[in-house]
Amino acid sequence: MGLTNWSEIGVDVGTATSTANAATINKQCGLITTEALTTAAGATYTMTVTNAAVNASSIVLCTVGKGTCTAGMPAVAFVTAAAGSVVIILQNIHSANALNGTIKIGFMVMNATEVPSA
Helix, strand or coil: CCCCCCCCCCEEEEEEEEEEEECCCCEEEEECCCCCCCCCCCEEEEEEECCCCCCCCCCEEEEEEEEECCCCCEEEEEEECCEEEEEEEECCCCCCCCCCCCEEEEEECCCCCCCCCC
C-alpha cells in the first residue's frame, strides 16, 4: 500500500554563519554557512553548534553542500548531540583537492515525545 496523502509539518527554520568552528542557532532546523574552509583532502573539520532545541537523545539529521567552495568533496562524517549543542564533523573525501570556500550545512533536530496510550 502506498502513501496517497501528504501533509505539511510545521517547523521553526533559521540560518546562521559560523565563526571559528562554531555557530549558534536555536531552531528545529536550518542552514549554517561555514567560514571559508581550506580542509585538506582526507582531513576533517569540526563544528560545534549551540542549539537549545537539541538534547542528548536528539536525532540530528545533517546534509552538506558547497557554498562558495569549488574544490574538494565535503561529507558528513559524525553527528553527536548533547544537551544544548551538537558537534558536526565533516570530512573532505576528495582524494587530492582541499576545500576552498564556504560549505552549507543543513540540519533538522528530531526529539522523541511519548504518545499517550489510548
